[in-house]
Amino acid sequence: MTPMPDEKASESPPHPYFVDETGDGVIFDAKGRVLVGTGKVQDYFTVGMVECWALSALAADLAALRAQLLADPYFKGVPSLQPAAKKTALFFHAKDDLPEVRREVFRVLTRHDFAFYAVVRTMSAVVRRVKARNERDPTYRYRPTELYDGAVRRLFDRKLHTQPAFDVIFASRGKARTEALREHLLKAQAHSRKAAGTFPNAPIHVRAMPAHQQVGLQVADYCLWALQRLFTKGEDRFLALIWSKVGLIVDADDTAEKPYGTYHTSKRPPMSAAGIKNRKVED
Secondary structure, eight states, X not given: OOOOGGGGGGGSOOEEEEEEEESOOOXXXXXXXXXXXXXXXXXXXXXXXXXXXXXXXXXXXXHHHHHHHHHOGGGTTOGGGSGGGTSTTTOOOTTTSOHHHHHHHHHHHTTSOEEEEEEEEEHHHHHHHHHHXXXXXXXXXXXXXXXXXXXXXXXXXXXXXXXXXXXXXXXXOOHHHHHHHHHHHHHHHHHTTTXXXXXXXXXXXEEEEOGGGOHHHHHHHXXXXXXXXXXXXXXXXXXXXXXXXXXXXXXXXXXXXXXXXXXXXXXXXXXXXXXXXTOOOOO
């Protein structure tokens, strides 16, 4: 008798996804004043995810690179490479790593097979929508977690029914948030149940852990950093390095192509600084 799709779930290791974010979704201060646009909070909020098909090989190459860097006299005395700092000597984190280190990490990433997905929100557009909702419903109170949760649901749309089981690993956010995120993943799975796929009820295991414990989270961090540099600094060269790895980037508030956002994939020309200037975002 041929096993049913859900019965096969226990026969295969769960398919992993690694999720991280940039920005915090904060809009208001304690007195209800809008902070977006003042320079006190970030102008963009992004949730990103990677899936790797040969994670052990990628982990081995990054471990070898770290050992090489630590043994290189050129980096002797650099604070971020000291074990006590618990930064580059422990794990790769694009914001903390030196430019020379970032270049080597990107060099490793380009050699490996993985896909990067992201949902980008423009906070000025979020403010406008929050105000509009408040006008319709004066009892509504915005919470940054709802922005994160909505991005997660959109990020995982049509991605939780193609494998027997899934292991979704988030950068540490606390036990209560981990359970909440699992509920949103189940909603995303239910929403795409009618889509083509073999495992509509695939089990989803959700975990949260520090980036130094999972190389996949470090890859997600680097991809997010490259995307963030494009939006915040107008630097497109970092994202260009990994553009072949882009599965889908949803610019959710750019209505230049569709009212629900603009979709970018590696099959389209790379996102560029010039293209960012031509986004159509209603503030």
